[in-house]
Amino acid sequence: MKKNSFLSITMTGFILMLFISSISLAQPNITSSIVKIYTVYNKHSYFRPWQMMGQESLSGSGCIIEGNRILTNAHVVADAMFIQVKRAGMAKKYTAEIEIVAHECDLAILRVEDKSFFDGAVPIEIGELPEVGDTVSTFGFPEGGEELAFTEGVVSRVEHQSYTHSEANLLCCQIDAAINPGSSGGPVIKDDQIIGVAFQAGYGENIGYMVSVPVINHFLEDIKDGKYDGIPSLGASWQKIENPDMRLYYKMREEHTGVLLNKIYPGSPATGILRPGDIVISVDGVDVANDGTIRFRENERTFFGYVIQNKFIGETAEFEILREGKVLNEKIKLTIPTNFCRLVPHEQFDEVPRYYIAGGMVFQPLTENYISVRFDDDEYISDYIFNLLPYYDSGEPTEERREIIVLASVLADEINVGYHDLLDIVISRVNGKKISTLEDLIAAVEGNNGAYHVFIDERGKEIVLDKKTMDARNELILKRYQIPFDRSQDLRK
Numbered sequence: 001m002k003k004n005s006f007l008s009i010t011m012t013g014f015i016l017m018l019f020i021s022s023i024s025l026a027q028p029n030i031t032s033s034i035v036k037i038y039t040v041y042n043k044h045s046y047f048r049p050w051q052m053m054g055q056e057s058l059s060g061s062g063c064i065i066e067g068n069r070i071l072t073n074a075h076v077v078a079d080a081m082f083i084q085v086k087r088a089g090m091a092k093k094y095t096a097e098i099e100i101v102a103h104e105c106d107l108a109i110l111r112v113e114d115k116s117f118f119d120g121a122v123p124i125e126i127g128e129l130p131e132v133g134d135t136v137s138t139f140g141f142p143e144g145g146e147e148l149a150f151t152e153g154v155v156s157r158v159e160h161q162s163y164t165h166s167e168a169n170l171l172c173c174q175i176d177a178a179i180n181p182g183s184s185g186g187p188v189i190k191d192d193q194i195i196g197v198a199f200q201a202g203y204g205e206n207i208g209y210m211v212s213v214p215v216i217n218h219f220l221e222d223i224k225d226g227k228y229d230g231i232p233s234l235g236a237s238w239q240k241i242e243n244p245d246m247r248l249y250y251k252m253r254e255e256h257t258g259v260l261l262n263k264i265y266p267g268s269p270a271t272g273i274l275r276p277g278d279i280v281i282s283v284d285g286v287d288v289a290n291d292g293t294i295r296f297r298e299n300e301r302t303f304f305g306y307v308i309q310n311k312f313i314g315e316t317a318e319f320e321i322l323r324e325g326k327v328l329n330e331k332i333k334l335t336i337p338t339n340f341c342r343l344v345p346h347e348q349f350d351e352v353p354r355y356y357i358a359g360g361m362v363f364q365p366l367t368e369n370y371i372s373v374r375f376d377d378d379e380y381i382s383d384y385i386f387n388l389l390p391y392y393d394s395g396e397p398t399e400e401r402r403e404i405i406v407l408a409s410v411l412a413d414e415i416n417v418g419y420h421d422l423l424d425i426v427i428s429r430v431n432g433k434k435i436s437t438l439e440d441l442i443a444a445v446e447g448n449n450g451a452y453h454v455f456i457d458e459r460g461k462e463i464v465l466d467k468k469t470m471d472a473r474n475e476l477i478l479k480r481y482q483i484p485f486d487r488s489q490d491l492r493k
Contacts, residue, residue: 029122029124029192030124030139030187030189030192031088031089031139031148032087032088032089032120032121032122033063033064033087033121033122033123033124034061034062034063034087034088034139034140034141034148034186034187035061035062035063035064035070035072035085035086035087035088036059036060036061036062036085036086036087036088036141036146036148037059037060037061037062037070037072037076037077037083037084037085037096037110037185038057038059038083038084038085038086038093039057039058039059039060039076039077039080039082039083040055040056040057040080040081040082040083041055041056041057041058041077041078041079041080041081042054042055042056042079042081043079044079044351044352044353044369045353045373046353046364046367046369046370046372046373047373047374047408047409049352049353049354049355049362049364049408049488050355050483050484050485050488055081058076058181059141059143059182060072060073060075060076060077060140060141060182060183060184060185060186061076061139061140061141061182061183061184061185061186061198062076062085062110062185062186063124063139063186063187063194064087064118064121064122064123064124065123065124065125065126065194066123066125067123068111068112068115068118068123069099069109069110069111070085070096070109070110070111070112071107071108071109071185071187071194071197071216072107072108072109072110072184072185072197073106073107073108073165073184073185073197073199073211074101074102074103074105074106074107074108074165074166074349075103075106075165075184075199075349076108076184076185077098077101077108077110078101078103078165078349078350079349079350080098082095083095083096083097083098083110084096085110085112085117087117087121088139088147088148089148094112094114094117095112095113095114096110096111096112097110097111097112097113098110098111099111100223100226100227100228101228101349101350102219102222102223102228102230103165103166103349103350104166104168104230104231104337104338104339105163105166105168105170105211105215105218105219105231106163106165106166106199106211107197107211107215107216107219109223124187124189124192124193124194125192125193125194126193126194126213126216126217126220127190127191127193127194127195127213128193128195128213129158129173129195129212129213129214130155130158130173130190130195130196130213131155131158132155132156132157132158132300133154133155134154134155134190134195135152135153135154135190136152136153136154136155136175136177136188136189136190136195136196137150137151137152137153137188137189137190138150138151138152138153138175138177138179138183138186138187138188138189138198138208138210139186139187139189140182140183140184140185140186140198141182141183141186142180142181142182142183143180143181143182144182149183151177151178152177153175153176153177153206153208154175154176155173155174155175156174156175156176157173157174158171158172158173158174158212158296158297158300158302159171159172159174159300159301159302159303160172160302160303160305160306161174161209163199163200163211164199164200165199165200165347166338166339166346166347167339167346167347168231168338168339169303169305169338170211170212170215170231170309170338171212171214171215171302171306171309172209172210172211172212173188173195173196173209173210173212174202174207174208174209175188175196175207175208175209175210176206176207176208177206177208178201178206178207178208179198179199179200179201179208179209179210180201183198184198184199184200185197185198185199186198188210194213194216195210195213196210196211196212196213196216197210197211197216198210199211214310215231218231218309218310218312221312222312229312229313229314229337230313230337230338231309231337231338232308232309232311232312232313232315232317232334232335232336232337232338233305233308233309233334233336233337233338233339233340233341234268234269234270234274234305234308234332234334235264235265235267235268235269235270235271235336235340235341236261236262236263236264236265236268236270236274237261237262237263237265237396238259238260238261238262238280238292239259239260239262240259240260240290240291240292241258241259241260241279241290242290242291246260247290250277250279250322251322251324251325252279252322256279256281256322257281257287257288257289257290258279258280258281258282258288258289258290258321258322259279259280259288259290259292259304260277260278260279261274261275261276261277261278261279261280262276263276263396264276265341265396265397266341266397266398266399266402267336267340267341267397268336268341269332269333269334269335269336270332273330273332274319274321274330274332275323277323278321278322278323279321279322279323280304280319280320280321281320281321281322281327282319282320283304283307283308283317283318283319283320284307284317284318285318285320286304286307288304289301289304292304294306294307308334309338311334312334313334313335313336313337314333314334314335315333315334316331316332316333316334317331317332317334318330318331319331319332341397342397343391343395343396343397343401343402343403343404344366344367344368344391344392344395344404345365345367345368346368347367347368347369347372348367348368348369352488352489352490353367353369353370353488354438354488354490354491355408355487355488356438356441356442356486356487356488356491357411357474357477357478357483357486357487358445358453358470358474358486359413359415359416359453359465359470359473359474359477360410360411360412360413360415360416360473360477361407361409361410361411361416361419361422361455361463362407362408362409362410362411363405363406363407363408363427363438363441364405364406364408364438365403365404365405365406365437365438366388366391366392366403366404366405366406366426368392370406370408371385371388371389371392374424382423382424384423384424384425385424387424387426388404388406388424388426391404391426400434400436401435401436402436402437403436403437403438404426405426405427405435405437405438405440405441406424406425406426406427407422407423407424407425407426407427407455407457407463408423408424409423410422410423411477411480411481411483413473413476413477413480414473415465415466415469415470415473415477416465419463422463425457425458425461426457426458427441427455427456427457427458428456428457428458429454429455429456430444430445430453430454430455430456431444431445431448431450431453431454432444432454438491439491442487442491448467450467451466451467451468452464452465452466452467453465453466453467453470474486
């Protein structure tokens with residue numbers, strides 16, 4: 001072996017020993033504040049919305065932060081009935097309660113009433129957003145054992161990604177360390193500070209993602225008043241405008257860059273201020289590129305919505321727009337959270353399903369939960385379920401239709417003979433009235449003065465029931481099927 005090779009190996013080993021030593025010195029303070037979370041959860045049934053699915057359990061991770069609080073992922077405690085926690089290296093479990101949960105950014109805060117749980121624990125501080133190439137450490141309790149696991153990785157990417165739990169498009173850090181079941185909610189550490197919360201695995205080996213520091217800080221600032229308002233959005237659809245002919249068509253000059261607004265959704269704070277066909281040139285003075293990105297850091301770019309997402313509900317953003325060749329400046333008060341403007345909501349958690357029963361027919365708004373339960377169990381699947389997928393994938397709300405109302409099932413009775421096999425059918429009109437929401441359907445049924453109830457689906461097919469007979473049999477049907485109420489609690493007067 002050559003002398004310089006030996007020296008190189010020796011120095012490498014020495015540096016590695018120093019690095020390992022620094023990690024081991026940091027670990028006592030860090031590990032004393034890492035928490036294993038045991039959750040018993042019970043989801044609502046979206047096939048029989050007046051029932052629960054039955055309790056199950058899972059485990060996750062978390063860490064103690066300032067104020068005797070436990071920071072973790074929302075999906076670790078979603079639909080929770082009972083939660084216990086224990087600190088790394090300890091045997092005793094303590095009962096915990098959810099203080100705040102934010103499914104949108106997949107973060108939650110837990111509280112433990114018994115203050116002895118925190119004895120000797122040093123809260124971990126929130127650090128800065130890491131740079132690409134930084135070495136970081138993940139702490140958590142992956143499935144397969146009870147003891148704390150520690151892994152190292154490198155930050156390989158910082159950009160916007162879809163958060164699996166909520167499908168919100170938020171700033172995220174990718175690391176080359178696997179995030180396994182049970183590790184979710186554990187801190188990602190650099191220089192003894194939290195620089196992320198591990199929350200989902202990526203495609204391929206040793207790819208994981210963490211909730212970024214700006215998202216964590218936004219969450220912690222938002223909840224200072226005791227409630228979570230959400231991450232603002234504009235409530236509009238847009239597209240890139242990179243084609244030169246398209247740029248000329250919209251009278252963009254050489255110095256102009258931006259994105260084209262396609263639609264302003266109902267409920268958007270931009271309603272009456274921005275229009276389809278406007279070009280968003282900048283937001284709060286930050287230039288928007290033709291591909292929909294902004295300069296984020298040196299040699300880094302990300303989604304232009306990041307400027308809006310850094311604000312809080314109720315704050316104002318300034319938009320520089322190009323309209324018919326003229327540059328205008330508009331201020332918009334941000335009032336809605338991310339994913340608010342969807343025709344079919346993404347998966348919902350900690351929410352009671354909405355439903356209404358009339359003549360044994362069960363009506364529900366279409367949601368991702370509803371679609372998922374149909375595909376998860378062959379007992380519930382029908383040929384019609386595939387007709388509902390386009391509403392979820394590409395349906396957009398309008399002033400005339402805010403929800404998709406589905407005939408989910410029919411509770412068999414003599415009044416509804418001939419309709420027993422109907423399910424997964426979209427209802428468009430009831431007793432001559434167009435249906436935009438579940439409340440519209442209820443009003444059309446209960447305000448009907450005619451002799452018959454007439455329900456019409458999207459294809460024009462009809463369900464006709466005698467009004468007097470249907471109204472008389474409603475209570476009998478509920479009693480037979482042991483259903484306590486004909487509607488969900490939010491719809492009861």
